[in-house]
Amino acid sequence: MDLAQEEKPQRSALLVLGCPQVPVQTSLALYLIHRLRQEGITPVVAGNRSAVTLLVVADPKRHYLGEALDLDHAIDQIMDKKRDFDLCFVFIHNDAGVSYAATMGAISKARLYAIIYGEHYDQIVSSITFPCINIAAKAVHNPMPLKKMLDEVAPWAV
C-alpha cells in the first residue's frame, strides 16, 4: 500500500433496512455490503431485530456483515452528532420506508440512495419528493432486476 492509499480516509455507508417481509431485501443487502467492502467502504447495517437477524443467520461467520445497529439507536447517534456516514442506503417497499429515507436525508450529511422494490415500487417512487438517488425495480422474490439497477448505478464507485 502506498502513502496516498494509507492517507485516504476510510469511507463508511449506512444501510437502513425496512420491514423484512419482502424477500429481496436480505439478499440485496448482503450483495451491497459485499460490493461496498470490495471498494474499501465500511458498511454498517441498521434495522429492526428481525431484519438484522435475517442477515446474521445468513452470514454466521460475518464474512460480509460487520457492525449491525438497532435502527432507533442509529438515528440517536446521528442526531446526537456522535457519528455520520458518507453514503446512506434506505431499503423501501412501503410508506414507512419513505419516512425513514426522508428522515435520513434531513439528519445525515450522507449521499442518500433510496433502494425501492416490491409489487408497488412505481407508486413509492412517485411519492418521493425529497432529494435522493432512486434505485428502483419491481422485485419481490427475484432480486435480479434490482441487482441489475444497483450495478448500473454503482454507488460504491462514486
Place this chain on the structure above:
Amino acid sequence: MGCIESLPYEVILRGSSFKECRDYIKKECRESVDVQPGLKVFDTHIIGVPPIIIGLDGDFVIFPFTKPCHGTFLLRVEDKEEADRLRKKR
C-alpha cells in the same frame, strides 16, 4: 418503542400513511406545529417526511409514530409540559 411505549397513548390512526396522519392533524387539531425529522417528542426521535406536522389540542399532543413493519401510527398523549414545549416551536 422506548419511552413512547410506556406512555398512556391513544391510537387515532393505525398502519396509516404519513400523508393520512398529516391530513388528519390539519383537519382535526385546533393547533399544529411544523417540525423537522429527528426532533425528540416524548424523548423519541420523530420520523417522517419534512415538514412533520404535530397537532396540539389543549394539553394533548397528536403526533405520527413510524415503525418499519407497521407503518405510521397517529398517537394522542396528554402531557401539558410537552404540549407547551412544542407550542413554543411555532
